[in-house]
Amino acid sequence: MLSKxxxxxxxxxWRVPVALDALLIVxxxxxxxxxxxxxxxxxxxxxxxxxxxxxxxYYIGIIAANIIVQIFLVMRYYRNLYTSEGYLTFTLxxxxxxxxxxxxxxxxxxxxxxGICTVASLFIAAIGLVDAADIPVxxxxxxxxxxxxxxxxxxxxxxxTLLLTVLISSLSAILGxxxxxxxxxxxxxxxxLGAVLCYVGIYIINQIGAQISFLxxxxxxxxxxxxTDFDAxxxxxxxxxxxxxxxxxxxxxxxxYTGCILITKKKINLD
Amino acid sequence: xxxxxxSVSGLTKRYGGMTALNNLSFExxxxxxxxxxxxxxxxxxxxxxxxxxLLQPTEGTVTVKGNPIGVxxxxxxxxxxxxxxxxxxxKVSEIIAYFRDFYADFDEMRAYDMLEKLGISANDRLKTMxxxxxxxxxxxxxxxxxxxxYILDEPxxxxxxxxxxxxxxxxxxxxxENASILIATHLISDVENMLDDVIFLQQGNxxxxxxxxxxxxVDGKSVDGLFREVFRC
Amino acid sequence: xSWNLISDRPIFIQIVERIQSDIASGALSPGARLPSVRExxxxxxxNPNTMQRALSELERMGLMYTERTSGRFITQDADKIDRLxxxxxxxxxxxxxxxxxxxxxxxxxxxxxxxxxNDA
Numbered sequence: 001m002l003s004k005x006x007x008x009x010x011x012x013x014w015r016v017p018v019a020l021d022a023l024l025i026v027x028x029x030x031x032x033x034x035x036x037x038x039x040x041x042x043x044x045x046x047x048x049x050x051x052x053x054x055x056x057x058y059y060i061g062i063i064a065a066n067i068i069v070q071i072f073l074v075m076r077y078y079r080n081l082y083t084s085e086g087y088l089t090f091t092l093x094x095x096x097x098x099x100x101x102x103x104x105x106x107x108x109x110x111x112x113x114x115g116i117c118t119v120a121s122l123f124i125a126a127i128g129l130v131d132a133a134d135i136p137v138x139x140x141x142x143x144x145x146x147x148x149x150x151x152x153x154x155x156x157x158x159x160x161t162l163l164l165t166v167l168i169s170s171l172s173a174i175l176g177x178x179x180x181x182x183x184x185x186x187x188x189x190x191x192x193l194g195a196v197l198c199y200v201g202i203y204i205i206n207q208i209g210a211q212i213s214f215l216x217x218x219x220x221x222x223x224x225x226x227x228t229d230f231d232a233x234x235x236x237x238x239x240x241x242x243x244x245x246x247x248x249x250x251x252x253x254x255x256x257y258t259g260c261i262l263i264t265k266k267k268i269n270l271d
Numbered sequence: 272x273x274x275x276x277x278s279v280s281g282l283t284k285r286y287g288g289m290t291a292l293n294n295l296s297f298e299x300x301x302x303x304x305x306x307x308x309x310x311x312x313x314x315x316x317x318x319x320x321x322x323x324x325l326l327q328p329t330e331g332t333v334t335v336k337g338n339p340i341g342v343x344x345x346x347x348x349x350x351x352x353x354x355x356x357x358x359x360x361x362k363v364s365e366i367i368a369y370f371r372d373f374y375a376d377f378d379e380m381r382a383y384d385m386l387e388k389l390g391i392s393a394n395d396r397l398k399t400m401x402x403x404x405x406x407x408x409x410x411x412x413x414x415x416x417x418x419x420x421y422i423l424d425e426p427x428x429x430x431x432x433x434x435x436x437x438x439x440x441x442x443x444x445x446x447x448e449n450a451s452i453l454i455a456t457h458l459i460s461d462v463e464n465m466l467d468d469v470i471f472l473q474q475g476n477x478x479x480x481x482x483x484x485x486x487x488x489v490d491g492k493s494v495d496g497l498f499r500e501v502f503r504c
Numbered sequence: 505x506s507w508n509l510i511s512d513r514p515i516f517i518q519i520v521e522r523i524q525s526d527i528a529s530g531a532l533s534p535g536a537r538l539p540s541v542r543e544x545x546x547x548x549x550x551n552p553n554t555m556q557r558a559l560s561e562l563e564r565m566g567l568m569y570t571e572r573t574s575g576r577f578i579t580q581d582a583d584k585i586d587r588l589x590x591x592x593x594x595x596x597x598x599x600x601x602x603x604x605x606x607x608x609x610x611x612x613x614x615x616x617x618x619x620x621x622n623d624a
Contacts, residue, residue, distance in 0.1 A: 004372045011365070012358065080358075087356040091323050092373045093345040188286070270325040304551055440546035464515050464550045487514055 001094045005102035012080075016072045017110040020065045021117040027065075028121030031058040035128035058125065062118055069114045073107045074177040078195070082185045086270050096265045100178075104257070107174040115170055158239050165246045172249040175256035176202050182260045186267060206252065213244035275334075276301050276347075276420055276451055277322065282331035284317055284475075291317045293475040294331070299420070299451055304465055306494070307455040309472035310502055315455040316353060318472070319424050323350045336419065346375070349418035353425040355405050357397055364393035366412065374416050382415035385441070403434055410438055414445040421452045427461055435461060463494040471501060507548040515550055519558035527567055527578055528589040538568065538576045 034054045041047050080089055081099070089099060130140060180202065184195025217240035275298040284292040292314045299305055307315050320326040322333055324340045335344035357366055363386065370377045383393070389407060397405055410426065423442065427435045443465060446452055456462055463469075463483065471479035478501065486497055509518050526532040538544070538559075545555040559576065562568050566584055570576045579585065604614045 001373075008369055008372070012361075084352070084354045084356045085358055087323075087325060087350070087352040087354075090325055091345055091348070091350050093342050094373065095342060267327065268325065269327060270320065302553075436549065439549045443546040443549070443552060444542055461549075464509055464548070464554075465545075467551060467553065484514075 002098045002101060005094060005098055006105060009102045009106040013073070013076055013106060013110065017069050017114060020069050021114050024062055024065050024114065024117040024121045025124070027058055027061050028124035031055060031121075031125035032128035034058075035125060036131050038132050039134075062121055066114050066118060069110055070173065070177060073110060073174065074181060077103055077107070077178050078181045078192075081264075082181065082191065082270065090268060090270065096268075097261050100260050100264060103178065104171075104175060104260075107178070108171055111170045111174050112167075115166065158242075161239055161242045161246070165242045165249075168246050168249045168253060172206075172253050172256070175253055175260070176206070179256040179259050182263045185269070186263065188269075188271070202252075209248040209252070210245060213248050214241055217241040217244050275299065276336060277453075278332075278334045278337075279318075279322070280332050282318070282321065282333060283329045284314075284321060284326065285329045291475050292321075292328075295475075295477055296331075297470065297477060297480055299453065301419070301449055301451055303467040304452045304454065306459070306462060306466040306469040307453055307472060308457070308459055308469055308494070308498060310457055313472045314475040315472055316424055317475075319350075319422055319453070319455060323348060323422060347419040349374075349413050349416040349421045351410060351413040351421070351423040351426055353428065355402075355409060357405070357409060359396075359398045361397055362393070363391060363395050363397070363408065366397075366408075367393070370412055370415070376417040378415050378417060381445070382411055385411045385415070385445075403430060406430070407434070407437065407441075410441055414441055417447045417450075419447075419450050421446055421450060421454075423452065423454045425456055426454065427456065427458055439465065459498050460493075460495040466494065469494055471498070473502065507550075509548065509550070515554050516558050516561070519548065519550065519555065520561050523558070523562055524567065524588060525592060527585060528592050532578050534578055534580045534582070534585060536578045537574070538578065540575070 031054075034051055038048075038051055041051070079085055080103075090096075092099075177199065180195045180199035183198040184193070185191045187194040217237060277299040279298070280296050282292055282295040283290070295318065307318070309315050317326065321328050322335075322340070324345060333340055333344075335347050338344050361369075367379060367382055370382070371379050386392075386408070389404070389411075391400075391404065391408065397408070400408070413421065413423070421442075426438050426442070430438065439462070442452065442454075454462060454466075466483050468482050469479070469486070470477055479497075483494055486492060486494055490497055492500070507519075507522060509515055509522075523532065532538075539547075541552055541556050541559060544559075545552040548555065559568065563570065563576075566579060566581070567588065568576055568578050601611070601614065609617070
């Protein structure tokens with residue numbers, strides 16, 4: 001039954017995220033040409049202002065596209081479960097956990113895909129910068145290696161950690177949204193307000209969690225430490241920050257998921 | 272071994288200090304059409320939603336063919352809510368596919384047949400339909416299942432006489448012979464000729480559960496007449 | 505076609521009477537095949553069980569018969585249909601005379617009014 005739920009979830013949702021992901025790529029290509037054209041244009045302040053405004057709009061655009069995907073998914077979750085559509089969803093002869101799982105898996109896929117498209121878009125735009133600055137490829141590679149060594153992010157371990165961080169924080173993002181809606185419907189009135197408040201609450205908790213991860217990774221020690229171990233402290237810093245943030249996200253994922261399942265199973269009240 | 276189709280025992284639902292259902296116990300058996308009758312706010316919809324698994328009871332148990340509310344009970348019950356529950360952007364063919372995928376007892380041919388008679392095609396979208404047509408589509412979906420228990424919440428509230436005749440005749444011509452129908456309404460005179468039994472619900476209490484023959488024979492009244500007498504304001 | 509069933513008399517009896525009068529008037533012609541119980545019930549908005557009981561009663565009266573494979577038919581027995589017409593007429597006359605009596609007309613006055621009537 002999970003596969004059938006997923007199939008219908010997918011067919012009901014694919015249009016909006018796919019359109020926004022396509023937009024991300026198109027924006028990236030447009031930004032690429034705008035950036036590339038910087039050295040070619042006339043040396044006037046007015047033209048530069050226009051070009052840099054376009055680039056700013058590009059950044060706002062990619063952030064907006066990602067937020068719209070998330071809002072679309074969470075609205076679908078709310079509508080499909082907690083409005084009159086829920087009368088059909090919750091009278092299907094399927095397990096409640098399967099209903100939630102289908103929504104989580106589908107939402108996760110779309111969040112990841114828009115993440116990938118965002119990175120691709122930024123990459124396409126950045127190539128424009130490289131072209132514009134006319135940097136030879138080998139210099140660029142050397143530069144990247146130096147930066148990598150400085151931050152300690154060149155070893156494969158770091159890449160794996162980074163990948164895990166992205167995977168788990170994306171899951172945490174979508175589950176956090178679903179969890180807020182689920183908690184919000186516990187209120188008899190003001191269900192949406194309840195969801196928003198819950199989201200603000202978990203946002204604050206996440207910020208505190210991030211701060212703790214940051215501090216516990218040795219950032220503070222690095223700032224106050226003596227010169228001799230500065231390099232050593234600095235080189236592994238980003239890896240450590242990622243690891244502790246990931247562990248924190250993982251804990252939140254477990255809380256969100258268990259919360260969604262338990263509340264939906266035991267406390268469903270569609271008035 | 273209890274052979275009841277639906278068994279409700281000690282069922283109570285409270286909202287804060289307000290008691291919506293007060294310690295209800297009754298059983299429904301197969302092959303009956305039962306009217307769940309009561310004025311607005313008497314608890315009809317609350318009771319139905321608990322049976323369908325959309326509300327959690329405060330106390331008490333509900334079983335359907337011996338199973339608690341869950342996957343097994345939902346396979347047996349075909350539920351028509353008192354509002355539209357279909358996604359607006361869906362096409363008729365998508366909704367039919369949805370029902371076919373999830374309900375093993377859904378008769379796709381029967382559904383398309385009835386839709387065709389109403390002049391509704393598979394490619395029509397729900398948002399292009401009038402409220403009345405949407406309600407008919409929903410009824411067709413619900414009645415195209417070969418279910419064990421049909422639960423219909425106010426199927427004829429707020430419809431014109433022609434639509435009412437269509438709805439009632441669709442229900443009668445399509446329900447499975449061995450099934451039962453629980454039909455909640457406050458429009459008693461429109462449905463009383465099709466009822467076997469009636470449940471009178473008042474402020475969350477069952478004040479009468481008897482067969483229509485008994486009401487006509489013993490009380491010498493129509494169900495509508497008795498209802499007006501019991502619920503006189 | 506509306507069945508106009510009223511709700512304070514047993515539905516089953518009203519259905520029987522309704523079909524009887526249709527047979528007597530020829531609206532249901534001798535030998536005609538009846539729709540299924542389900543269809544008739546849907547048309548009259550009554551419980552199929554009630555419709556079934558009414559049809560069984562009409563069968564018991566010999567006004568219709570069932571052929572196992574092809575369905576239910578109106579009797580072709582002309583004598584039986586004629587007797588039914590007579591019975592219905594007698595009972596309507598009876599209730600008419602009673603109601604006229606209730607209005608204070610004597611039997612003679614009633615008969616005179618009937619013979620002077622321009623109806624039908």
